Amino acid sequence: MVAWRNLDQLDAFHALQALEDQVVLKEVMLGDSGKERVEKYQVPMAEGLVYNFAAKKVNDRVLATLSDLAKEAQLTEKFQELYNGEIINTGEHRRVLHHLVRGQLGEDVCVDGVNKRAFYVEQQNKIADFAKKVHAGEITNEAGEKFTTVVQIGIGGSDLGPRAIYIGLENWAKKTGNFKMEAKFISNVDPDDAAVVLNSIDIAHALFILVSKSGTTLETLTNETFVKNAIKKEGLDPARHMVAVTSETSPLAKGTDYITAFFMDDYIGGRYSVSSSVGGAILSLAFGPEVFADFLAGMAAADDTAKNEDIFQNPAMLDALIGVYERNILDCEVTAVLPYSQAMSRFPAHLQQADMESNGKSVNRFGEPVHYKTGPVIFGEPGTNGQHSFYQLLHQGTTIVPLQFIGFRENQAGMDDVIEGSTSQQKLKANVAAQIVAFACGKEDQDLNKKFEGERPSSIIVGDQLTPKTLGAILAHFENKIMFQGFLWNVNSFDQEGVQLGKVLAKNVLAGKSEGALAAYSKLLGI
Ligand SMILES: O=P(O)(O)OC[C@H]1O[C@](O)(CO)[C@@H](O)[C@@H]1O
Numbered sequence: 001m002v003a004w005r006n007l008d009q010l011d012a013f014h015a016l017q018a019l020e021d022q023v024v025l026k027e028v029m030l031g032d033s034g035k036e037r038v039e040k041y042q043v044p045m046a047e048g049l050v051y052n053f054a055a056k057k058v059n060d061r062v063l064a065t066l067s068d069l070a071k072e073a074q075l076t077e078k079f080q081e082l083y084n085g086e087i088i089n090t091g092e093h094r095r096v097l098h099h100l101v102r103g104q105l106g107e108d109v110c111v112d113g114v115n116k117r118a119f120y121v122e123q124q125n126k127i128a129d130f131a132k133k134v135h136a137g138e139i140t141n142e143a144g145e146k147f148t149t150v151v152q153i154g155i156g157g158s159d160l161g162p163r164a165i166y167i168g169l170e171n172w173a174k175k176t177g178n179f180k181m182e183a184k185f186i187s188n189v190d191p192d193d194a195a196v197v198l199n200s201i202d203i204a205h206a207l208f209i210l211v212s213k214s215g216t217t218l219e220t221l222t223n224e225t226f227v228k229n230a231i232k233k234e235g236l237d238p239a240r241h242m243v244a245v246t247s248e249t250s251p252l253a254k255g256t257d258y259i260t261a262f263f264m265d266d267y268i269g270g271r272y273s274v275s276s277s278v279g280g281a282i283l284s285l286a287f288g289p290e291v292f293a294d295f296l297a298g299m300a301a302a303d304d305t306a307k308n309e310d311i312f313q314n315p316a317m318l319d320a321l322i323g324v325y326e327r328n329i330l331d332c333e334v335t336a337v338l339p340y341s342q343a344m345s346r347f348p349a350h351l352q353q354a355d356m357e358s359n360g361k362s363v364n365r366f367g368e369p370v371h372y373k374t375g376p377v378i379f380g381e382p383g384t385n386g387q388h389s390f391y392q393l394l395h396q397g398t399t400i401v402p403l404q405f406i407g408f409r410e411n412q413a414g415m416d417d418v419i420e421g422s423t424s425q426q427k428l429k430a431n432v433a434a435q436i437v438a439f440a441c442g443k444e445d446q447d448l449n450k451k452f453e454g455e456r457p458s459s460i461i462v463g464d465q466l467t468p469k470t471l472g473a474i475l476a477h478f479e480n481k482i483m484f485q486g487f488l489w490n491v492n493s494f495d496q497e498g499v500q501l502g503k504v505l506a507k508n509v510l511a512g513k514s515e516g517a518l519a520a521y522s523k524l525l526g527i
Contacts, residue, residue, distance in 0.1 A: 002074045002081060006364055006490045007328065008372055012069035016329055019065060023057040025440040026454045034437075043315050046301035047473040049463040051315035055440045056322050056402075056457045057330065066321040067311050069488070075317055076309045078487045079480075083303075085109035085116070089269075090365045091495030097267035098479070101275045102472075103300035105307065116267070120276065124296075127262050127280045128289035130243075134207065135180050135288070139259070142240045147207040150285045151184045151197060153227060154211030154278070155219045156353060157270025158245075159187040161475075162211075162279040164350040165295065166286055168343045168471050171412040173287045181207075183286040186227070189219040194226045203234050208242045209281050210258070213270055215250030218503070245277045269494050271354045272479060275299055275472075291468050298472025306480040316477050319404075319459065320484035326402045326457065327373050334399065337380035339406040340432040343466050347406075348380030351478055358482050358493035365492040374489045380404075384431050395439065395452055403439065403458035406474065407432045410465045436460060 007013050028037055034054075042052035058066070070076075082088045083105040088096045099105055101120045109116045133139040137146045152162055163185045173179040184197045208227055212220045228238040239257040246252040248263050255261070262277040273279065275296055283292045308314040311321060326332045337348040359375030381389065383405070394401050407429060416423045422430070435458075442454020461477070463470045486493030508514050509522050 002077045004078075004365055004490055005073075006370055006372075007073075007324070007488055008370075010069060010072045012065060012072045013328075016062070016065045016069060016325065019062060021059055021061050023059050023062070024455070025055060025057060025457065026442055028059075029055060029437065029440045034441075043312050043318060045315045045461065045473060045477060046305050047298050047463070047469045049461055049470060049473055049477075051319060051459065051461055051477075053318070053322060053459045055436050056326075056459055057455075058322060058325065062325065063311070066318075066325060069324075070311055070317055070321060070484075071309075073488050075320075075484050075487050076307065079306060079483070080106060082483070085111075089492060089494035091492045091497065092266075094494070095267040096269065096272075096494050097265075098269065098272035098275060099303050101268065102296040102476075103303060105303055111267075116265075119263075119265070123262055123264070123277050124280055124289075124293075126260075127277060127284050128292075130260060130262075131180075131281075131284040131289050134285060141204060142237055143204070145205060148181060148205040149184060149201045149207070150181050150282055151186060151201065151206055151208045151227075152211055152282045153186045153208060153220060153223045154245075155187045155217060156357075157273050158211040158213065158217075158220065158278055159185055160346070160350040160353050161271070161274030162282050163187075164344070164346040165274055165279060165283060165471060165475070167346050168466060169283075169287060169291065169295075169468060171343055172465075172467060173291065175413050178287045178291050180288055181286050183282055186223050187219070189222050191226065194223050194230075198227070198230050203231060203241075204236060206241065207285070209245060209285075210242055210252070211245040211278050211281075212252060213247050213250065213264060213266075213268070213273065213278070215246050215252035218506075243281065245281050269358075270496075271357050272494075274350075274475065287468075294468035295472040298467075298469035299476040300472075301469070302473040302476035303480065306476075306484075316480035317484050319477070320481045320488065322459070323376070323402070323481065323485055324488050327376055330400075330457075331373075332376065332400055332402050333373075334377045334379070334401045335404060336386075336394065336401050337378060337404045337406075338383050338386055339380070340383040340428050341406065341408055341412075341466055342382050343412055344406065345382045347474075348378070350475075351380070352378045354479060355482050357496045357499070359486050359489060359491060360498060361489075361491040361493075364490045370489065370491070372489070374491055375485070383435070384428065387431065387435070391435070394456060400456060403456065405432055405436065405458055405460040406462075407460060408463050408465050408470075412466055432460070 038054040041054040042050050045051050082096050083099045084107045085095050100117050166183050186194045186197050210224050231238045231241050242258050244252050244258045244261040247265050264276040268276045306316045311318045355378045364370050411425045416425050439456035442452035445451040514522050
């Protein structure tokens, strides 16, 4: 049995607080010691990726204490309990099974006589079969013509992950001959979101995927009707243009006006659902089921490394521990995710939900207040765009923001030119290397306005190229990092009560039941 204890009840945490090691990055990262540190402070990840943490404010003593903390917090045992199907989501009294969607890490998990791994694989096979039939023109619109576009209607976890992964692989798929159908996404209840998408597609040849795990989300159900009305206006039958992805227990599961339905279940949290039917349907239609299978294989490989007890063979655990060190010892409030890859432009937005909805908690898993900081604020943009936007504050502002860079040796599209002595990809890579050193080491100047203090910590994940497997491995790395941090903070990372209050108040407004400030704001907004 594992012991679920608060971070401040752990001896290793107090040992960490007592350490007087102040790693000065501009000392350790300059000259030969910097070279040695970059070579030494890195660990292999799945799919040939590397996690390099040389520019983090850690040394061997801090790392040894973090390793003690991992053991005392029983991170490996807790992960084991999770993938073996224990009720880890205490708030909703649910299992947490997103790892099982992409591979069998431990024991069989059976619920009400159903083997859950078999259920997830069955849904994957059903989606693969459907996608192949759509691509082959065996499933068509009412005129017997092929669907050319697929549009996902969903929000939060039913949008962000699938959208980030679609954008992440679109160019790779076009280059490698795996591009089957263009995908679009409607999420916001702002009518302009649906309107822009509907105006940009040929509705007669569009297949819509309605995605809602609960089947009750206001935005998604509103957009479903909005889209069905648009289909009807074209003189078409919505039931011939829409499939559903939902949990078997949701109201949508009983719906009859869909071509077919694919299922997930209550054990897959929305923000962890990209590997389930939620991402499976759109990604298999856009790129083919084999590409989706490769993406899952990359995730499974990363999950496998997350089982290692040794933090130097477990990059997700190490990343999580360093993040807790920065949050609870160095007192950093924010973390930026900075992929030097345009294809990862929506990845930080997905991680915002994954991380902040998971660990943005003030009570522990037993509902008791915690007396330490939990999840940081997450934001990010792809480099080098961010450099010309918010990096000023990162370099010279009064807030120290730990940074998580991601970079690749090769680009995806294969199209590149030598311009003034270097390719664009080389320029991109030179920029990320330069930024890490600039953030860490800074620069002296008599003019304080031009002085860079340095001491801004960062890590980098490096790979050869962004592919289905490496993207899967990177996503699973972050999912597992968030999970380990939740274990360390002793919070339930798998519920999200904090989103409820706003939903209830909005319903009251729409039902004409508001008073006081709510009524005044409603009037101001012309409701
Ligand atoms: O898939 P559903 O049930 O429509 O939920 C969408 C999103 O809404 C949330 O519950 C938060 O509002 C997320 O956790 C979830 O990803």
